[in-house]
Amino acid sequence: MTRDRTIRLDRQSPSDPAGTIRVERAGALVTLTIDRPDKGNALTLAMYRALADAVTEADADPGVRAIVLTGTGQDFCAGNDLDDFRAHPGTALTLSSPVLEFHKAIRHSHTVLVAAVDGAAVGSGATALLHFDLVYATRRSHLQYAFVDQGVVPDAAASLLLPQRLGPQRAAQLLLLGARVSAAQAAQLGLVSEVFESREHLDTRVAEQVATLLAAPEGALNATRALLRPTGNDPLLRMSAETATSARLLSTTNSSMRNISRAGGPTPAP
Template sequence: MSDKVQVSRADGVLRLVLDRPDKKNALDREMYRAMIGALEAARSDMDVRVVVFTSAAADFTAGNDLADFRDFLENPQDFPALAFVRALASFEKPMVAAVTGDAVGVGTTMLFHCDLVYASPDARLRMPFIDLGLVPEAAASLLVPRRVGMARASQFLLLGEAFTGEEAFRLGVVNSLAPPEAVDATAMEAARRLARKPAEALLAARRLMRGDPAEILARIEEEAALFARALSSPQARERLAAFFSRPK
């Protein structure tokens, strides 16, 4: 596990708290591995009924730590970020997210794999993959148009426009809104309600609602191949170099 991801269990809920405030909870290899390990353990743990993703800081997550992109090409299939989105797509138990502040990149795309999402009205969601010369990940190219329609998906994925928690609620990405200080408690209450449901019926209903995950997993692999190719392109290298040369 990692000090940057606080893990706790109570009342049937596995709680994963992103805790790297100095980096706006940007996800590095250590954090991905901690969350992957927690999800793997939760699969067979009958006491875990629901998983909650939340944060200890003002921001949900600034997305993938861009420093890790430098290592991606060495072995993309073992890259923890890819393993994490695979784990999300194949996880069979309900997942809940509590979002405040910034949710960038995977911080937004992972929400489309969650069953319930709660956010503050002023939360800022953004998927700036193309701005970095990259392509969407976590099956966002499939799930975002399916959820919000092609017109809005083009705004968010092609133009890279940000959208607020309030707009995400109107679009059906977020279940309900709460003040920033109440988002976590709102998500936890929903998770506890889920955990009290008959487990077998809950899992069966979720499985029926979601259908075969093969399509989503296949899109993740297709995106990953294009992501690796894009990351080695001159455009992506130039934009990442510009990012790292910015004054801190």
């Protein structure tokens, strides 16, 4: 049975209508597509809410065994829509924020999570990937953890998970300097599973890998996935601490925010 629906968001930011989250169901697979290409697929609070609801709904359906997240246009996700966040200061950085609810939803998810990245994954678009089981990217893609320049700290427990994966020095380079990481570099660091020449090759490989996952014994797959999750410090607690810290920073400083362009930006990571 196949279902295909689109969540169209009525909320608007001051400068541009909010985007669309497409939710497509094909058998045991749910595909979530961020559809706001004119804004680099930057996420508004309403879009975060739609993503959180879609992941939670898929998780509650025993017939769903895999979720794929992707984007349209030239970017995977340019991070947060800062105009929308400024328009809703009492919502954007709270413990009940849709941002935090989405990050918790993917952290809690017992469904296999696969990301298909084509283009820039910046800020929250990059940190969310830390919670995906498999991340596939095109060669033209890059990751960039652009938070300090925005006057805030990382989110999605990146301040915990990146040092665990890369060690403190490499994590500091990415988080303190906002260094751009090419898809090839990300693969070497273990942040990306595989890199492909084009979107067509990416989509083909993702479809093949999802088919393999859906054909695997469900119990063994889920148990292995649970064992692969980091133990020790709780990423959910770190998410809350990061959110509270960013809210405090923004309430006590008036630092101007620098936009990170897709063409320019900080020096690439070595």
